[in-house]
Amino acid sequence: MKGKVVLLGTSSAMPTPERNNSGIFLQYKGKGFLFDCGEGINRQIMKAGLNIYSLDYIFISHLHTDHTLGLTGVIETLDMHDKSRIKIFSPSGIGDFLKCFFDRFYTPEIKVDTKELKLEDRPFTVLDHLEFNIFAVRLNHLVECIGFSFVEKPKRRFIKEKIEELKLKTEDFKILREKGYIKKDGKIITEEEITEEVKGFKFTYIPDTYKTDNIIKLAKDSDILVIECTYLDEEEKAKKYGHLTLEYILEIAPELNCRKIVLTHFSKRYKNPEKFGERIKKADAGNIILGEDFMSFYF
Ligand SMILES: [Zn+2]
Ligand SMILES: [Zn+2]
Numbered sequence: 001m002k003g004k005v006v007l008l009g010t011s012s013a014m015p016t017p018e019r020n021n022s023g024i025f026l027q028y029k030g031k032g033f034l035f036d037c038g039e040g041i042n043r044q045i046m047k048a049g050l051n052i053y054s055l056d057y058i059f060i061s062h063l064h065t066d067h068t069l070g071l072t073g074v075i076e077t078l079d080m081h082d083k084s085r086i087k088i089f090s091p092s093g094i095g096d097f098l099k100c101f102f103d104r105f106y107t108p109e110i111k112v113d114t115k116e117l118k119l120e121d122r123p124f125t126v127l128d129h130l131e132f133n134i135f136a137v138r139l140n141h142l143v144e145c146i147g148f149s150f151v152e153k154p155k156r157r158f159i160k161e162k163i164e165e166l167k168l169k170t171e172d173f174k175i176l177r178e179k180g181y182i183k184k185d186g187k188i189i190t191e192e193e194i195t196e197e198v199k200g201f202k203f204t205y206i207p208d209t210y211k212t213d214n215i216i217k218l219a220k221d222s223d224i225l226v227i228e229c230t231y232l233d234e235e236e237k238a239k240k241y242g243h244l245t246l247e248y249i250l251e252i253a254p255e256l257n258c259r260k261i262v263l264t265h266f267s268k269r270y271k272n273p274e275k276f277g278e279r280i281k282k283a284d285a286g287n288i289i290l291g292e293d294f295m296s297f298y299f
Pocket of ligand 2: 062064141208
């Protein structure tokens with residue numbers, strides 16, 4: 001197991017006794033990534049048994065309070081543990097939001113790097129790491145809002161049949177590693193010929209948005225897509241408040257081609273979103289599930 005994705009909050013504007021405001025924790029090889037930080041996320045991280053001090057990056061989709069109110073608490077917790085720095089990516093405004101708090105109420109020693117992103121309509125790179133990329137795209141909400149993808153870089157794997165066919169031995173692999181090719185019976189065999197590319201894990205988070213093609217551009221072929229689904233089929237409300245309906249998600253699901261689609265950010269008007277489950281069943285969309293707080297996905 002390389003990592004896991006944990007839902008920390010699945011309610012929209014207001015928390016409910018069952019559902020916290022938005023937050024998703026991604027753990028990958030000891031590194032922690034937090035996507036959105038609504039009220040109560042600090043405690044949700046602890047309740048989920050996650051290591052808050054492993055957090056290196058926080059990605060804020062937009063500045064509505066149901067996605068940001070927990071931020072100062074998380075920073076204070078990190079500060080108390082003498083963590084030296086945290087990097088926050090967000091649309092514009094996060095700097096002012098934090099400065100107001102830091103200037104007047106709490107001055108942390110931790111270095112808080114904020115990067116305000118310039119939004120684009122095609123997926124752009126936010127972070128290019130040796131082992132993964134973070135991509136982002138503009139969404140269609142009432143304020144500037146961003147969707148994020150974590151994509152593990154592809155790796156090459158030996159093709160078992162080819163290795164057996166060529167009867168490769170340990171010393172052959174050593175030469176292959178050093179030179180990138182080996183000589184077998186007078187023939188040159190390159191690494192490319194006997195390896196294949198294996199796609200890395202892809203996680204996408206689509207927070208608050210109304211319909212936009214940018215969702216598909218970013219989320220296509222994800223292993224796990226966590227997507228806002230504030231309404232069941234109230235199209236007028238969805239358009240007015242900049243949200244999605246389950247009907248729209250069902251419509252684009254074939255093109256999204258995701259292994260698993262996890263719905264989140266349910267409106268509090270649905271005390272129990274079982275109607276969503278019934279509609280999904282009717283549509284026979286087996287890869288779509290209703291998110292719940294603390295639901296975890298391992299990869
Ligand atoms: Zn929201
Ligand atoms: Zn919002």
